[in-house]
Amino acid sequence: MVGAVGRLLLILGLGCSTALGRDAAYLQELLRAARDGHLAERPEWHTLVHYRSGLWGPGVTSLIDDPAFFLARGGKTDPEAELSATLSAFFDRPPSGAEPARCRFPARYAWLKETLGFDPKRLPEPRCARFEEWLATLKPAAISLIFASAYLNNPASLFGHTFLRIDAEGSADLLAHAASYAAKTDQERGVVFALKGLFGGYPGRFSVLPYYRKVKDYGDIENRDLWEYRLDLSSAETLRLLQHLWELQNVYADYFFLDENCAYQLLLLLEAARPSLKLVDRFRGWVIPADTVRAVATTPGLLKAVKFRPARSTVILSRLAAADPHSREIAEALAAGRLSPEAAALGEFSPEARASTLELAIDLAEYRAAVDPDQAEPLKPRLFGLLQARNRLDVPPQPPNIRVPERRPDQGHASARWRIGGGVAPGGGFFQLEYRPAYHDLLDPERGYRRGSQIQVFDTALRVFPEAGKVQLQRFEFLGVVSLAPWNHSLSPLSWKAGIGAARRYLDGHNAALVGRFDPGAGLSYDFGGHTLAYALAEGAVEVADAFRYGVAVGLGPSVGVYHDFSACWRGALAARWLHYWLGGPSQSAEWRLEQRISLSDRDALYLQVSDRREGGHDFWEGMAAWQIYF
Template identity: 25%
Template sequence: MNKLTLFFFTILFPITLFSTQLKYNIKENTNIEILAKSSIWKKLLYFDKKSEILTNEYFLSKKENLTLENELIKTINSYELNNTNNFNDNPICKFPARYYWLSKYIDFPKYAMINNKCDNLKQWSLIKDTQSLSAILVSGYLGNPASTFGHSFLKINTKNRENINNLFDLSINYGALVPENENILKYIFKGITGGYEAGFSDKYFYTQDLVYSNTEFRDMWEYEINLSKEEKNFLLLHLWEIIGNKFDYYFLDKNCGYRISQLLEVVVKEPILKNSQYWYAPVETFHQLEEINNKRKLDNKLFKNIKYIPSKQKKIYLHYQSLTSKEKAIVKKLKDKNSNLIKSEIKEFSPTTQINILDFLIDYFKYLEIKDEDNKKIIALKNKLLLLRLNLPIRKNKEIEVKNRVSPAKSNKPMILSLGTAYSKNRNFYSQLGFSVFAIESIGKNHLNSDQLVVLDTKLGIDNNKDYVFLDSFDLIKIKKLKTSQIDLDEDNLISWKLNIGTKRVEENDSNKYNSFIKADIGKAFKIDNLTSSFMINSTVQNLYPYLEFMPNIGIDMDFDKVKISAVYGLKLNPYNTQKNEYLKLDTQFNIINTFAISNSIEKDKQLQYSINLKWFF
């Protein structure tokens, strides 16, 4: 066999092998073997080395025989299959996205995007009613471990004119199937180790808005995606076939952010899942979408629009700020009184002022009811205020200006690699290398303002003279939550807190030791413009003497856009002696661009430590 014959045999044999198994003709310039290995086919099957889908009914091949090639041939040859009592159960109705894509390459007889006999699919109005699709980013929520790092889902935007505020648009959510009243420790363990099944579900957007915006007081950002009609139809058809099928759920990587990215990758040509091997946070999807949008030409941008959706709490703050000084004073005076006293107090004012006061108080008590749903006094007063409002003239809802809040995806990325120089008495000057798996820092450019959430933050020291590497510090988790009220009502009695679990190198005389600790702070915080101050009591449990410490402290956080400063000053006390030790920590960061920053840290405990680092966010 000469080389030319061998070449043609190698190229044509697989085509012939596959083609002889097919019932339908292949269109020109189509190679079935290449089609079976194409990225789109792999995405439709969620296939890497094997499929991630657990549900057997998602495949036409038996699970033990499942390969990309076998499933492709089965799908093609099942185009006209009709061996069930209910035609809706046939492959052409169950897997419309597969056939929509394959119709470009296979000459299916009488092909239609939706087969006329697929009654269930025909009744699904989304294909004809959908105008566009949006990806929604939800801010983090510390009340639920699975939501700490944020959440994401898809929203299907319809053209139904009765759809007020888009609340009846359909949303596509991915989440773990967790039994009710699951133990929190069991929930965390099984979430990390893949102990739960998960899947996509479709719900009205108002159910998402009710949970995230109105109950958990979380902000949302809606990214409306610019898709062609063909791309939009393809994604909608794929949603039809994937909803209800099961996956394994992994909190750290195969989570909502990962799965929503997989859905988008079906129609977005550029890769979204770049850094998803060991860890993936929902915001990373949107960082990548931002990059794709910035790289595209003006006539082909990925985003049609980005919309900020404030939480119920933010809306209450804005509503209060929209009142006049006189109306605010009246609200503060009346908020603790019963409805009869409120009625008698406001009757001397103009109808407009009465309406403004009552509208806010009703809104405010609805907000308090969410925070304390079992408080019958609040519910009764709200209902009586509604009756008072009915006696006043009808008025269009007052337009309250919502100032746009920058999306977290326009902030620093969540992973950090840093390199710099540090100084301490024992080590003198040494090189410092740092890495954080997930970091939203109080000195970073982010949506948390002065708050902080840092996970698995490691700093290594490198002795420049001895080529010796040592652990400088390790933080398992660092959380700072400064709750500041933007309405000066006594009801907003907010508690601020901090938590830090980790270990740190401590210098005592000429020796180095490692101090493992759990630190917790509790107190109050106040915000004025770009300055946030806090007054807290710190309690520390540690493995080195003194094993227990307390520290009353004052904190200041300042935000000057590019430059952020965070400082803490306190006095350390312990039950073993009356000695007081001063503590000072000052952190400053200059954000050059979203991916690079210069940070500086000075810490004075028993010894002085200093560092300056260049940070890369990725």
């Protein structure tokens, strides 16, 4: 019996020895060399484990929140312990069916091997079949940073979205793969969605998908133009980026809309490829995708080429602009099924015009199927008939002449803005200081931004009345969104707005009270020739203040306005709104506002504003001039 037990213990001992499979002396040499070289303090190591300095006190904390990413128990906050555990894990032989640590963390292994000069005889390098197969599938030849313009119908995409495209050798762009970091929201929306997104309530994960799926989602369904920035990375840098991406694919980090978002995590990937970039250090407090694209584009030696990929709606608008009224009418009838592809009306056109009209009809039908899933199935037979009719024409494709925007997203004005000025109000002369950390309003220079869009976060104005010795909060806008999508017969988009915050109102005929506000609205807008954008909305107002009879006032009424570009640097706006109140507040209020912005350079502008508000039979005039600085 004792002999049997002894043999069992001997077998188990051999098994444990095989599982460890380590050269203990060599491991100690490496650990000593790592300590002597202070590798745990090196920026390359901090980038690979996503360590960032804490806001409060000394030390660092990893942005990754998944325990599976760390090999040391305290690895999230202890770079030295994580590095030692990583080196030790390279000597371990994993249980049957599990991956070696070298294969789970190929970027860590590659950097430590290069830095410490691993001896392959004392630390054999196992084959990583899964990672090698993944690389063979990708066939990486280059990396592109992709910027998808803002999608105002989704709060998570208000500022645009960035992801990477892994371009395959010898393949078309659409056959490449896309690496994206996004929050897993389980389709939640509303206030809960916004709060959880702001305070890290969703896990963010990396995923790798075919690029054509991203183009379909962004360009066809959400109608977002794509900008493709080809990066000038060497093959070794591309490999390092993909090694680190492999490490991140199956772990999560808490996602924050304003800082630890898609843009921020991609910067860390680029730093893993080229540690000297130090892109993340440029951002403190919040990270906006357009700003990170600007950081990449202005880094010497990083940007190779830029390509514009228009959304389907952009293509349709270009086709509509080029078509004559009769062709547009025929294409609309074909897309709606009121006219057959074999109709005699098409015979009146030349072969080229017929092909162009059919292509416009196909684009319209595909657009409607993409944006409205309920129409997708009924549209299939109609779309098939249109495609057949187009294929029977022995005419080459008739692509529209799409005008590439004058400026790319990275060439627009910076997203943060100071405004410093003064003026006259019912309370006397005043000085005003305004600060907006993000991002763009309708009066700002439009180049590089989506036409007709406004997204402002934490826009704050302080007003000082020197004669009265008074300082007051004049305005605070937590979030203000406006989407003036110009109407046309074929696409017929809805224009809308929503804002939440606080502003001053003259409720008692003299004193300006701070009133909490929620301002929704919806209607139509129209573009007159590219220089003038007019709108008409039905607006609501829910206002909260102690001065109201029930503490709340609810109003409804129309608003109209027009924005006009007098020149490339001068934009003016005139707006008016009338509200009737059914609850709590004055019976009605009316206001109009005239604003102008005259750009002095790409970084600053002169702002002028005159307004009048009528409350309770009293008029309250106000005027201001200010200097605004973008940074």
